Amino acid sequence: MEMRKVYAETIKQIALQDERVFVLEADLSSAIATSGLKEVLGERYVNLGIMEANMMGVSAGISVSGGICFVHTFGQFATRRAFDQIFVSLAYAQQNVVIVGSDSGVTAEHNGGTHMTFEDTGLMRLVPHAKVYDVSDEVQLKYILEKAYREGGVNYIRMMRKEAVKLYSEGTRFDSGATLVKEGKDLTLLANGICVSESLAAAEQLEKEGVSVEVIDCYSVKPLDAETILTSARKTGRVMTCENHNVIGGLGSAVCELLSEKQPTPVMRLGVHEHFGQVGKLAYLKDYYGISADKIVTSIREYLK
Numbered sequence: 033m034e035m036r037k038v039y040a041e042t043i044k045q046i047a048l049q050d051e052r053v054f055v056l057e058a059d060l061s062s063a064i065a066t067s068g069l070k071e072v073l074g075e076r077y078v079n080l081g082i083m084e085a086n087m088m089g090v091s092a093g094i095s096v097s098g099g100i101c102f103v104h105t106f107g108q109f110a111t112r113r114a115f116d117q118i119f120v121s122l123a124y125a126q127q128n129v130v131i132v133g134s135d136s137g138v139t140a141e142h143n144g145g146t147h148m149t150f151e152d153t154g155l156m157r158l159v160p161h162a163k164v165y166d167v168s169d170e171v172q173l174k175y176i177l178e179k180a181y182r183e184g185g186v187n188y189i190r191m192m193r194k195e196a197v198k199l200y201s202e203g204t205r206f207d208s209g210a211t212l213v214k215e216g217k218d219l220t221l222l223a224n225g226i227c228v229s230e231s232l233a234a235a236e237q238l239e240k241e242g243v244s245v246e247v248i249d250c251y252s253v254k255p256l257d258a259e260t261i262l263t264s265a266r267k268t269g270r271v272m273t274c275e276n277h278n279v280i281g282g283l284g285s286a287v288c289e290l291l292s293e294k295q296p297t298p299v300m301r302l303g304v305h306e307h308f309g310q311v312g313k314l315a316y317l318k319d320y321y322g323i324s325a326d327k328i329v330t331s332i333r334e335y336l337k
Contacts, residue, residue, distance in 0.1 A: 036193045038170040039132060040065040042177045043102045047073055053181075054094050058084045058105040064134060064193065066104070084109040088117035088129075095127035100181065106140070107133030107190060108149035115155055118186065123159045128184040130177065132191065136166070137276035138317035139192035139226060140309065148309020154281020156188040157254045164254040166190040166225040166275070166283070171200040172251060179206070190225060197229035199249075209250070209257030212264075216246030219332060220264040223274040224250045224283055227302075230318065231274050233325035238332060245332065253283050258290055265297045272300045272335060274323055279303040300335050302328060 043066075047053040057079045061067040070077045080087045084105050091101035103110070110133040111118070122129050133152050140148040156164045163185065167173045173191055180187035199213070213228065214235050223231040228249045235245035246264050250256065265271050271291065273284040284301030291297045304321050318324040322331065 036065040056103045085114040088114045092121035104132040107152045111152040130180045134193045136190040144311040145309040150278040150304045162186040168228040169199040209252035210260040211249045214247040216244040220268045227274040230325045234328035274302040
């Protein structure tokens with residue numbers, strides 16, 4: 033199932049069970065498959081038009097009144113355009129909200145440079161007490177949406193809108209912040225979002241060459257699952273991060289901060305280096321920014337020389 037359909041169906045079920053839940057959109061209901069929710073939720077479904085900062089303010093007002101909002105727009109509009117409202121009206125005021133930023137990074141494809149967010153994780157990590165996720169498949173998305181709703185506070189969930197590679201079986205739990213998806217001994221490869229499937233493909237290719245890569249899905253960038261990361265780094269002695277995001281401020285930065293303080297370990301960061309986004313197909317963009325399976329393989333070979 034497309035990720036956007038999982039999002040729409042999950043929040044519909046949550047809202048039908050809890051009358052406190054509101055769904056807010058910024059004129060992207062067809063893009064995220066929530067257009068049918070108006071008939072189901074009535075006044076609890078609100079399309080605020082192309083006014084993302086105002087949408088965050090409205091969600092804060094609803095939260096003050098006892099409601100819980102699922103707020104969606106494209107990642108760049110959800111974060112860099114509305115950052116002050118998130119920081120002050122929601123986080124500083126200790127309100128509850130689940131913010132979903134779709135079309136993250138290169139998954140924006142033909143929407144191009146202005147719509148390709150490589151900085152949203154970094155921005156949201158700076159918000160005190162906010163939780164920041166980058167989900168990799170439909171099972172994980174559903175679980176994290178429900179988790180964010182239950183736990184409250186400010187939650188940011190980064191996702192692609194369309195089809196993702198199926199990685200997890202139904203019933204898989206995502207509570208610790210990271211999931212070991214492949215064991216290895218020569219290198220720890222920490223990835224999230226669309227980079228998890230690419231990292232697995234790279235690890236499988238390298239396995240044929242006698243290189244054993246441990247792959248961990250770090251779906252929670254904040255808080256990090258420090259225990260899982262440190263245990264793996266201790267075992268392999270080398271770490272690589274791979275993310276559909278700027279290497280500054282995202283998973284790579286978070287991992288380097290953790291390891292430098294707790295367990296100094298060599299780290300190579302794969303991701304976006306001093307680039308804006310651009311128009312292109314997903315396969316081309318992953319390759320261009322060095323996060324395709326083939327480019328990961330090449331980087332690991334160089335790293336292990």
